Amino acid sequence: xxxxxxxxxxxxxxxxxxxxxxxxxxxxxxxxxxxxxxxxxxxxxxxxxxxxxxxxxxxxxxxxxxxxxxxxxxxxxxxxxxxxxxxxxxxxxxxxxxxxxxxxxxxxxxxxxxxxxxxxxxxxxxxxxxxxxxxxxxxxxxxxxxxxxxxxxxxxxxxxxxxxxxxxxxxxxxxxxxxxxxxxxxxxxxxxxxxxxxxxxxxxxxxxxxxxxxxxxxxxxxxxxxxxxxxxxxxxxxxxxxxxx
Amino acid sequence: xxxxxxxxxxxxxxxxxxxxxxxxxxxxxxxxxxxxxxxxxxxxxxxxxxxxxxxxxxxxxxxxxxxxxxxxxxxxxxxxxxxxxxxxxxxxxxxxxxxxxxxxxxxxxxxxxxxxxxxxxxxxxxxxxxxxxxxxxxxxxxxxxxxxxxxxxxxxxxxxxxxxxxxxxxxxxxxxxxxxxxxxxxxxxxxxxxxxxxxxxxxxxxxxxxxxxxxxxxxxxxxxxxxxxxxxxxxxxxxxxxxxxxxxxxxxxxxxxxxxxxxxxxxxxxxxxxxxxxxxxxxxxxxxxxxxxxxxxxxxxxxxxxxxxxxxxxxxxxxxxxxxxxxxxxxxxxxxxxxxxxxxxxxxxxxxxxxxxxxxxxxxxxxxxxxxx
Numbered sequence: 176x177x178x179x180x181x182x183x184x185x186x187x188x189x190x191x192x193x194x195x196x197x198x199x200x201x202x203x204x205x206x207x208x209x210x211x212x213x214x215x216x217x218x219x220x221x222x223x224x225x226x227x228x229x230x231x232x233x234x235x236x237x238x239x240x241x242x243x244x245x246x247x248x249x250x251x252x253x254x255x256x257x258x259x260x261x262x263x264x265x266x267x268x269x270x271x272x273x274x275x276x277x278x279x280x281x282x283x284x285x286x287x288x289x290x291x292x293x294x295x296x297x298x299x300x301x302x303x304x305x306x307x308x309x310x311x312x313x314x315x316x317x318x319x320x321x322x323x324x325x326x327x328x329x330x331x332x333x334x335x336x337x338x339x340x341x342x343x344x345x346x347x348x349x350x351x352x353x354x355x356x357x358x359x360x361x362x363x364x365x366x367x368x369x370x371x372x373x374x375x376x377x378x379x380x381x382x383x384x385x386x387x388x389x390x391x392x393x394x395x396x397x398x399x400x401x402x403x404x405x406x407x408x409x410x411x412x413x414x415x416x417x418x419x420x
Numbered sequence: 421x422x423x424x425x426x427x428x429x430x431x432x433x434x435x436x437x438x439x440x441x442x443x444x445x446x447x448x449x450x451x452x453x454x455x456x457x458x459x460x461x462x463x464x465x466x467x468x469x470x471x472x473x474x475x476x477x478x479x480x481x482x483x484x485x486x487x488x489x490x491x492x493x494x495x496x497x498x499x500x501x502x503x504x505x506x507x508x509x510x511x512x513x514x515x516x517x518x519x520x521x522x523x524x525x526x527x528x529x530x531x532x533x534x535x536x537x538x539x540x541x542x543x544x545x546x547x548x549x550x551x552x553x554x555x556x557x558x559x560x561x562x563x564x565x566x567x568x569x570x571x572x573x574x575x576x577x578x579x580x581x582x583x584x585x586x587x588x589x590x591x592x593x594x595x596x597x598x599x600x601x602x603x604x605x606x607x608x609x610x611x612x613x614x615x616x617x618x619x620x621x622x623x624x625x626x627x628x629x630x631x632x633x634x635x636x637x638x639x640x641x642x643x644x645x646x647x648x649x650x651x652x653x654x655x656x657x658x659x660x661x662x663x664x665x666x667x668x669x670x671x672x673x674x675x676x677x678x679x680x681x682x683x684x685x686x687x688x689x690x691x692x693x694x695x696x697x698x699x700x701x702x703x704x705x706x707x708x709x710x711x712x713x714x715x716x717x718x719x720x721x722x723x724x725x726x727x728x729x730x731x732x733x734x735x736x737x738x739x740x741x742x743x744x745x746x747x748x749x750x751x752x753x754x755x756x757x758x759x760x761x762x763x764x765x766x767x768x769x770x771x772x773x774x775x776x777x778x779x780x781x782x783x784x785x786x787x788x789x790x791x792x793x
Contacts, residue, residue, distance in 0.1 A: 255693070255694040262685060262689060279704075332694060
């Protein structure tokens with residue numbers, strides 16, 4: 176059997192005395208697309224931020240593509256090289272051009288020559304359909320364009336796993352679709368994806384499994400049809416009733 | 421009654437009503453917006469006009485332009501005494517630097533200006549080589565030229581340096597030392613290592629808590645007591661070190677403000693891409709933080725430039741010090757001599773500080789344009 180992309184084994188985490196992640200057990204297969212939803216404060220962002228160690232877990236084990244995440248800086252950097260992340264607020268580097276945003280990590284982390292890195296960046300900017308913006312600064316782009324650059328920036332490290340932390344929540348409504356389309360295309364290529372989102376249309380279309388979290392726990396995991404058609408847990412039913420109307 | 425509305429024709433685009441745009445509109449909006457505003461404009465205009473007229477009258481119309489001693493200037497109702505300035509000016513620039521060797525400081529200033537000018541023009545070629553020259557080769561060249569004692573150059577003690585030369589040497593060295601040191605201190609203050617953090621905080625707060633005059637006295641009087649026997653540090657050097665450390669504490673606080681203003685998401689995005697903490701700081705956080713800190717940093721540099729006059733308290737004769745000393749000359753004892761000297765001092769200090777301030781504004785505007793627009 177193929178190596179698991181991500182494994183959570185009995186993971187617990189606290190912010191101070193607040194128990195944010197409670198007994199998380201989860202296996203994500205290579206190439207699997209997971210959508211995580213749940214009310215705000217349910218720990219879904221924290222969960223995926225543990226995968227590249229932007230948050231530290233205090234108990235249990237997290238194994239990413241065969242590498243266990245602990246205090247070892249080298250292990251963390253190794254995992255971060257293979258795991259791309261897209262943030263709610265894009266977090267593009269405003270002092271660098273779009274192209275420089277994309278080449279920064281390949282040049283400094285992978286040691287790639289500048290020319291090669293730029294060619295790679297242009298390839299991914301074309302894939303997210305904004306090669307013509309390469310010389311502009313992030314502040315000159317619309318929110319949807321910025322988020323697509325952020326996706327291209329992450330892809331330039333040719334990651335094995337992509338994490339999306341509410342990638343469309345900060346966007347104006349008319350820009351949500353262009354970002355989701357990019358993500359759908361990425362999913363079609365077989366990328367392993369963990370997506371925190373409330374875009375239920377996207378979940379239905381793309382997800383292999385949908386996870387519902389509440390109060391720091393995984394409450395329900397199911398295939399999208401089952402999840403939306405026949406939610407089993409009472410809290411899942413309540414949540415879906417609230418967001419689907 | 422119908423609730424529906426459908427526009428069938430675009431409303432016309434028209435120019436603004438007369439008197440609200442253009443020069444007239446500007447005048448009305450900014451200078452004569454109402455009775456109170458108009459009165460204020462008139463009063464301030466009168467005050468400024470009177471001030472400008474007084475300066476013009478004293479410095480130009482009633483001024484004495486030629487002569488060779490107090491007799492020329494000591495006439496009733498005379499204005500500025502310019503012959504005094506003509507005679508003393510070389511000394512104000514070079515201090516007591518030997519007459520025959522004055523080409524050396526002049527060369528140092530000329531090389532410095534020539535190397536700095538292309539650095540300040542955006543898009544000028546060879547910035548990297550130029551920066552290396554300015555930071556590594558230039559200090560050595562400047563030191564050898566000024567102090568001498570090598571390559572057949574006559575040694576010149578720093579005690580004979582003076583005037584604008586000393587002001588520039590102290591200010592430029594101070595700026596060059598305090599900026600990198602201040603940045604390191606700011607990073608140290610935010611370090612995750614308690615020892616580094618505490619040491620940085622103690623250093624910064626200590627220097628910020630002591631007046632500069634005290635620092636200079638300490639550097640001049642107490643520092644030699646701490647040095648091992650036989651080791652002597654030049655007086656000018658001690659003053660420069662004192663001033664640099666003092667300024668670096670303030671720079672550190674300015675940069676810390678900039679660091680705090682960079683969003684946490686920037687660091688997270690860098691780390692998530694696999695960059696190390698050091699790379700995130702160098703490539704992502706610091707460039708943005710320094711941009712934000714430019715106004716404050718330049719403010720500190722301007723302060724440092726003006727504070728160089730305080731080296732007078734440890735008997736180093738900077739520009740102001742040497743003007744002051746020249747006033748004791750009995751040959752020029754006339755009522756307006758002192759005023760003229762101080763007037764020139766004010767003009768020169770203002771020229772330097774205003775230039776720095778303007779250049780900083782220019783840089784800010786340029787970075788603003790690149791970064792956001």
